[in-house]
Amino acid sequence: MGTLLEEIHSQNALLPDLPKGPLCIYRAKSSFNWKELLLFLDGEDMIIFKKRIFSAFENDPLFAHHPGEELPIEKYRELNFLRCKRLFEYDFLNIQEMIKNPLKIFMLINCLGMYDWSLSAKYFLNTYVFASTIQNSGSQRHMHFIQKTLNMEIFGCFALTEVSHGSNTKAIRTTAQYDPTTQEFIINSPDFEASKFWIGNMGKNATHAVVYAQLYTPGGQCHGLHSFVVQIRDPKTLLPMPGIMVGDIGKKLGQNGLDNGFTMFHNVRIPRENLLNRTGDVTPEGVYNTSFKDVRQRFGASLGSLSTGRVCIIGMSVVNLKLALSIAIRFSATRRQFGPSDDDEIPVLEYQMQQWRLIPYLAAAYALDHFSKTLFENLIELQIGLLQNDKSIRQAELGREIHALASAGKPLASWTAQQGAQECREACGGHGYLAMNHLGDIRNDNDPNCYVFNGSNRSRIIFKICSILIRVTVCVCMLYIFAGGYFSGEQAGKVIKNAILDLCAKLKDDAVALVDVIAPPDFILNSPIGRANGELYKNLWTTVLQGKKVLERASWWAEFSTYKPTIGSLKSKL
Numbered sequence: 001m002g003t004l005l006e007e008i009h010s011q012n013a014l015l016p017d018l019p020k021g022p023l024c025i026y027r028a029k030s031s032f033n034w035k036e037l038l039l040f041l042d043g044e045d046m047i048i049f050k051k052r053i054f055s056a057f058e059n060d061p062l063f064a065h066h067p068g069e070e071l072p073i074e075k076y077r078e079l080n081f082l083r084c085k086r087l088f089e090y091d092f093l094n095i096q097e098m099i100k101n102p103l104k105i106f107m108l109i110n111c112l113g114m115y116d117w118s119l120s121a122k123y124f125l126n127t128y129v130f131a132s133t134i135q136n137s138g139s140q141r142h143m144h145f146i147q148k149t150l151n152m153e154i155f156g157c158f159a160l161t162e163v164s165h166g167s168n169t170k171a172i173r174t175t176a177q178y179d180p181t182t183q184e185f186i187i188n189s190p191d192f193e194a195s196k197f198w199i200g201n202m203g204k205n206a207t208h209a210v211v212y213a214q215l216y217t218p219g220g221q222c223h224g225l226h227s228f229v230v231q232i233r234d235p236k237t238l239l240p241m242p243g244i245m246v247g248d249i250g251k252k253l254g255q256n257g258l259d260n261g262f263t264m265f266h267n268v269r270i271p272r273e274n275l276l277n278r279t280g281d282v283t284p285e286g287v288y289n290t291s292f293k294d295v296r297q298r299f300g301a302s303l304g305s306l307s308t309g310r311v312c313i314i315g316m317s318v319v320n321l322k323l324a325l326s327i328a329i330r331f332s333a334t335r336r337q338f339g340p341s342d343d344d345e346i347p348v349l350e351y352q353m354q355q356w357r358l359i360p361y362l363a364a365a366y367a368l369d370h371f372s373k374t375l376f377e378n379l380i381e382l383q384i385g386l387l388q389n390d391k392s393i394r395q396a397e398l399g400r401e402i403h404a405l406a407s408a409g410k411p412l413a414s415w416t417a418q419q420g421a422q423e424c425r426e427a428c429g430g431h432g433y434l435a436m437n438h439l440g441d442i443r444n445d446n447d448p449n450c451y452v453f454n455g456s457n458r459s460r461i462i463f464k465i466c467s468i469l470i471r472v473t474v475c476v477c478m479l480y481i482f483a484g485g486y487f488s489g490e491q492a493g494k495v496i497k498n499a500i501l502d503l504c505a506k507l508k509d510d511a512v513a514l515v516d517v518i519a520p521p522d523f524i525l526n527s528p529i530g531r532a533n534g535e536l537y538k539n540l541w542t543t544v545l546q547g548k549k550v551l552e553r554a555s556w557w558a559e560f561s562t563y564k565p566t567i568g569s570l571k572s573k574l
């Protein structure tokens, strides 16, 4: 008995009860304990890790939200940089912890993203994408770049895309010509269409870039795409290095804290050693060496880091879906419209249409969440094998499987999140369109995850995910299979529709508890209509009143009150 009490006590310390309020009606109806499911899915260690990050943000004034205020881009980028700098001070995940549980890298990306994807992208493009590309594509001679990145002596970016080519990486036109007389590569952008473009961190901040360019040796022979570390700014002044034209591409539809930039190279000389030489190298005399006999294989290996990007994008999309659903389902459980009588309105979650719109996406969030974590763990296994030079059949099969799963999973997850976020926004009616409720940001920030088409067979994959997930919850899983369109045919249509409606109705009373498992704390979710206390109107009202100058008279009041237009005075000029 004592042990059970102790267990409950420690569970409550780890996961305190959610605040009491209107959502308690649904919480009381739930068929399971949300704390037990969260512990089962994440484990105690991961829950503590997430809490550490979220609490640090909530208690640090640098991370305070500014309700009702749209920061000018320059200010937002500065703030995002300062927050990024603070992450180095927090050092949430040291190397030892990362090695012990690599899934924490994935969790850190996602926790930062739940707060703000601009921050997550800025931090990870530098410490993970830039540094890990050097680690995976370079050799011992490049390790000093990684150390300097981790100390923030330099700041990195990953420069593959050009203005005129993104998906078709083979057509990249930046060149790296080897000059044996000085033992340097000369980097050039043939014209503005070949300028590097869209590169995160490049706009204002990066001092170094991993640049993808076509490698030429003396005699004019091209050896295809290779990556090079190129210094683009002076770390002491942040001014461009000679021969470099670098700038910011401007305002985007989302993630505006991140400085996406462009660069043109004009005869920029870099040391021979800056070639990341895991798949091919050039001798001081200018002879090209590679252990790959097949050019296509070498090309594939040199772009191996793109699989990591795809897997991370699956995780990011799932996070966006979870955030949107947390807001929409809590809103739907507290928003009352119509009912048996005028003074007895019912929550809109009770309507079959609202269940049909939201609950299948909730099932998708659970299924894809499990898929993304498993895939990330497989990816880490693959990378460890690569570092250990594992040439086994299993390693090769793992590589192929991850490539296929990541390529198909990325569009599936990003599109599901895109459609889900839109559905959530609409499901919140007018309040979903109010910026402070956060659904617009979630949708806009998710959009870049949807680019680049890849046409693998997605139903090969979802069955695999679901067979694993079935252990967790049969209803959620079956609903995702039915609603995701993985069965088709005329006779199946009616059965499936009824099955979906039936499963939606079964999950309706569990929906709030299922959201309690996946929702971050209120401070991170940052949506008055999605707060855990369910006090929809109090939360909304308070946030509206916190806005800057909400109750102030308009500065242009006299234009209305004092100066009236002379009606028709401009008509003669038409």
Ligand SMILES: Cc1cc2nc3c(=O)[nH]c(=O)nc-3n(C[C@H](O)[C@H](O)[C@H](O)COP(=O)(O)OP(=O)(O)OC[C@H]3O[C@@H](n4cnc5c(N)ncnc54)[C@H](O)[C@@H]3O)c2cc1C
Pocket (backbone or CB within 6 Å): 125, 158, 159, 160, 161, 164, 165, 166, 167, 168, 197, 198, 199, 200, 255, 260, 448, 451, 452, 453
């Ligand atoms: C927010 C953001 C951050 C980014 N950060 C970076 C970064 O840090 N570093 C970097 O190098 N790049 C970055 N990029 C660039 C990104 O990698 C490219 O935008 C992406 O690869 C798509 O390339 P593209 O824009 O040239 O589109 P395109 O390749 O021109 O594609 C245009 C359209 O054609 C479709 N299409 C293309 N090929 C095919 C095909 N074979 N079959 C069917 N349809 C096809 C695409 O799906 C798309 O709809 C970033 C982009 C964004 C939006």
